[in-house]
Amino acid sequence: MQKVADKFEIKHMYIDNEKDLYKLQGSKYVQSDIGDTYKQAKVFLEEGKQVLFSGTPCQIAGLKIFLNKEYANLLCVDISCEGVPNQKFFNDYIKFLEEKFNYPIIDFKFRNKDNGAWNTARVVVAVVDGKPEKYIIPTSQSSYFSLFINCYILRESCYNCQYTGLNRISDITVADAWGVDLEYPELNKKFAIADGMSLVLLNTEKGEKIFNKIASNVTYNPIDIEKLKKYNHPLRHPSVLTDDREYYLELYKNKGYAALDDKFMLNYKIKKRTFIDKIKSNFNNKEKVDALLMTMYANPNYGSILATYSLYETLSSLGITSKVIHYDTKKGYCLDFYKKYCKFTDKLFFLSDLKDLNKSTSTFILGSDNLINYKTDSLTNIARNLFNFSNLNKKRIIISGSMGDWNGKCKKFYEHIYLNALFKRFDYISTRENHGQKVLQNAFNCNADWINDPIFYLEKEKYETLISNVKTDYSNNIMQYILYPTNDTNEIVKYFENKYNAQSVEFQGNSNVLSYSGFEQDISVENWLSAIKNSKIIITDSFHCTAFALMFNKPVICVKNTHAPIRFLSLFEALNINIPIIENVQEINKYNFEYDKQKVNQNIANIRNFAREKIKNSINSPKQNILQQIFYSIVVFIFHSSNYIIKNLGKRFSIKTTTQ
Ligand SMILES: Cc1cc2nc3c(=O)[nH]c(=O)nc-3n(C[C@H](O)[C@H](O)[C@H](O)COP(=O)(O)OP(=O)(O)OC[C@H]3O[C@@H](n4cnc5c(N)ncnc54)[C@H](O)[C@@H]3O)c2cc1C
Ligand code: SF4
Numbered sequence: 019m020q021k022v023a024d025k026f027e028i029k030h031m032y033i034d035n036e037k038d039l040y041k042l043q044g045s046k047y048v049q050s051d052i053g054d055t056y057k058q059a060k061v062f063l064e065e066g067k068q069v070l071f072s073g074t075p076c077q078i079a080g081l082k083i084f085l086n087k088e089y090a091n092l093l094c095v096d097i098s099c100e101g102v103p104n105q106k107f108f109n110d111y112i113k114f115l116e117e118k119f120n121y122p123i124i125d126f127k128f129r130n131k132d133n134g135a136w137n138t139a140r141v142v143v144a145v146v147d148g149k150p151e152k153y154i155i156p157t158s159q160s161s162y163f164s165l166f167i168n169c170y171i172l173r174e175s176c177y178n179c180q181y182t183g184l185n186r187i188s189d190i191t192v193a194d195a196w197g198v199d200l201e202y203p204e205l206n207k208k209f210a211i212a213d214g215m216s217l218v219l220l221n222t223e224k225g226e227k228i229f230n231k232i233a234s235n236v237t238y239n240p241i242d243i244e245k246l247k248k249y250n251h252p253l254r255h256p257s258v259l260t261d262d263r264e265y266y267l268e269l270y271k272n273k274g275y276a277a278l279d280d281k282f283m284l285n286y287k288i289k290k291r292t293f294i295d296k297i298k299s300n301f302n303n304k305e306k307v308d309a310l311l312m313t314m315y316a317n318p319n320y321g322s323i324l325a326t327y328s329l330y331e332t333l334s335s336l337g338i339t340s341k342v343i344h345y346d347t348k349k350g351y352c353l354d355f356y357k358k359y360c361k362f363t364d365k366l367f368f369l370s371d372l373k374d375l376n377k378s379t380s381t382f383i384l385g386s387d388n389l390i391n392y393k394t395d396s397l398t399n400i401a402r403n404l405f406n407f408s409n410l411n412k413k414r415i416i417i418s419g420s421m422g423d424w425n426g427k428c429k430k431f432y433e434h435i436y437l438n439a440l441f442k443r444f445d446y447i448s449t450r451e452n453h454g455q456k457v458l459q460n461a462f463n464c465n466a467d468w469i470n471d472p473i474f475y476l477e478k479e480k481y482e483t484l485i486s487n488v489k490t491d492y493s494n495n496i497m498q499y500i501l502y503p504t505n506d507t508n509e510i511v512k513y514f515e516n517k518y519n520a521q522s523v524e525f526q527g528n529s530n531v532l533s534y535s536g537f538e539q540d541i542s543v544e545n546w547l548s549a550i551k552n553s554k555i556i557i558t559d560s561f562h563c564t565a566f567a568l569m570f571n572k573p574v575i576c577v578k579n580t581h582a583p584i585r586f587l588s589l590f591e592a593l594n595i596n597i598p599i600i601e602n603v604q605e606i607n608k609y610n611f612e613y614d615k616q617k618v619n620q621n622i623a624n625i626r627n628f629a630r631e632k633i634k635n636s637i638n639s640p641k642q643n644i645l646q647q648i649f650y651s652i653v654v655f656i657f658h659s660s661n662y663i664i665k666n667l668g669k670r671f672s673i674k675t676t677t678q
Contacts, residue, residue, distance in 0.1 A: 075181030098193030101176030189225030197249030313385035321562020426461025446636035497553035
């Protein structure tokens with residue numbers, strides 16, 4: 019990065035010589051100035067020169083509009099882009115660092131690879147003092163990096179970016195292969211994944227041809243992008259607009275970068291929290307309730323929202339007052355739904371706000387959904403979900419917790435010790451899948467009941483009341499709720515449209531993550547539920563949609579969902595039915611989709627009665643295994659408070675799970 023007249027200028031430039039390539043290398047997480055490069059590119063293209071233009075997808079879109087014609091000699095390369103902060107903001111950060119170090123900064127690298135680590139990126143600051151020196155700032159301690167990576171400070175337009183997803187504007191897209199170690203562990207034999215691995219998407223024939231020319235010089239392996247896109251949000255949807263953005267930018271505007279840095283670092287240094295902050299949070303969360311619920315309430319998924327609602331309502335029907343812990347500050351229509359039906363704690367802004375929750379309840383309940391899935395979440399989040407912040411004297415309960423298809427193995431042995439200690443502090447555990455029950459027994463020596471999803475704990479009449487005001491009539495439609503659409507699922511839907519001579523109504527699911535990303539989502543939770551209750555037939559790859567369809571005794575076609583096979587199998591086992599899960603249209607005629615509705619109703623009633631009994635008992639009975647809990651609370655305390663460990667557990671101790 020070039021510093022000109024006291025400022026870093028991040029700008030596009032051209033090179034025509036391999037030895038100058040270094041000038042372009044390195045990600046700069048700042049908006050770059052395109053300058054004259056569109057014009058220069060046009061001149062070179064008209065002269066017949068081969069031009070490779072790289073940049074953010076919107077810059078490539080700008081180039082294409084500017085050129086207004088196709089050029090065979092143009093190759094466009096973009097990045098998987100979560101967005102950019104502006105240059106003034108970045109330069110204010112640099113000024114802040116200069117004042118802190120008391121030296122001028124002459125260079126800055128966002129992703130230092132000195133120690134070979136790609137996913138524990140470091141900020142490097144070079145300082146002049148006769149001879150330049152290097153400083154490495156861990157990303158978690160760089161306010162700029164952390165604000166960027168958590169998408170708090172991007173340009174406003176980035177939250178509505180039109181260039182995300184897999185339908186790319188360029189011939190080639192480059193990104194980080196986040197998640198490759200989890201999805202393709204066998205590749206470790208071929209590559210040193212820990213040293214870094216890039217993801218290259220070949221989007222056009224031209225891109226493919228160029229790659230084939232250099233293929234013999236690179237070590238690569240084809241992958242299924244469907245598996246990796248879930249770890250890289252710009253390959254699915256734009257960055258999520260959060261309330262925090264407004265908060266931080268206001269602070270920056272009114273008080274300058276130093277005030278922003280100071281406030282931000284409170285997230286990491288609990289001790290530095292001011293007295294006023296503490297009073298404020300005490301005041302806001304002082305109302306006492308019987309239980310506080312940790313759920314996946316902010317997940318952009320109708321099922322997760324209704325699972326939270328159902329657990330909250332179940333407790334309320336048992337005379338247990340509760341609130342949902344509001345730990346996620348993202349915007350979304352789901353909060354509008356909850357406002358009508360559930361109580362929340364105030365938004366938790368600092369990690370220490372979690373500690374303060376101890377004052378407002380005697381019981382912490384972890385609700386259903388993927389809250390303990392080591393394969394999809396960071397250890398920080400899982401530890402929070404398992405109430406690492408809760409005081410020794412509190413009761414801790416897991417109701418229908420889910421760990422997906424995680425087999426209980428951790429990458430590092432101390433991660434296992436930490437999770438083991440967290441589980442051992444619970445007074446009662448039930449898991450949603452019988453798989454989870456086995457994992458807890460085998461990997462952590464913990465007993466757990468197997469109780470299916472909280473949506474079954476309420477009578478179906480309760481849901482009928484919920485949807486009684488929905489005006490849309492779905493009775494002539496087929497309901498389609500496919501979280502991971504493919505050509506096969508489209509064909510299956512078409513088949514049933516023809517068979518029933520009915521149009522399908524499509525409810526969008528995770529792959530578009532509409533509501534969560536600040537997009538307009540005008541189809542309410544109530545509408546979704548009403549469509550299940552009233553459509554002719556339901557076609558879905560969603561666990562909760564299937565569960566509701568069965569509860570309403572509707573015909574349901576289950577389509578294979580590679581992300582969640584275990585939860586389906588466990589559901590069918592709990593209801594003692596055998597519903598086929600199909601992969602393509604050819605399989606339809608092989609199976610009978612009928613099921614025994616009476617048996618389903620009886621088994622749902624059994625789950626409901628069992629769950630309600632267990633919830634009541636676990637909340638009302640005295641605390642269990644006190645000595646064991648004291649011992650493991652000490653272990654948790656050591657893990658929770660040891661800076662050394664937090665630093666050395668590396669990326670799994672990131673503040674939030676987010677791709678970069
Ligand atoms: C603002 C930004 C956001 C990103 N977000 C993600 C993400 O969410 N997920 C992900 O997997 N990867 C993301 N990346 C891409 C990632 O950081 C790497 O650039 C990519 O994986 C390629 O790495 P590399 O080491 O091969 O190339 P690099 O040497 O890192 O360079 C990548 C290319 O991008 C160009 N470039 C660098 N900075 C900018 C900029 N500010 N504006 C325009 N072009 C630039 C470089 O000149 C080079 O051509 C982002 C990159 C940027 C610049
Ligand atoms: S997120 Fe979209 S709009 Fe923002 S810089 Fe990236 S490509 Fe451009």
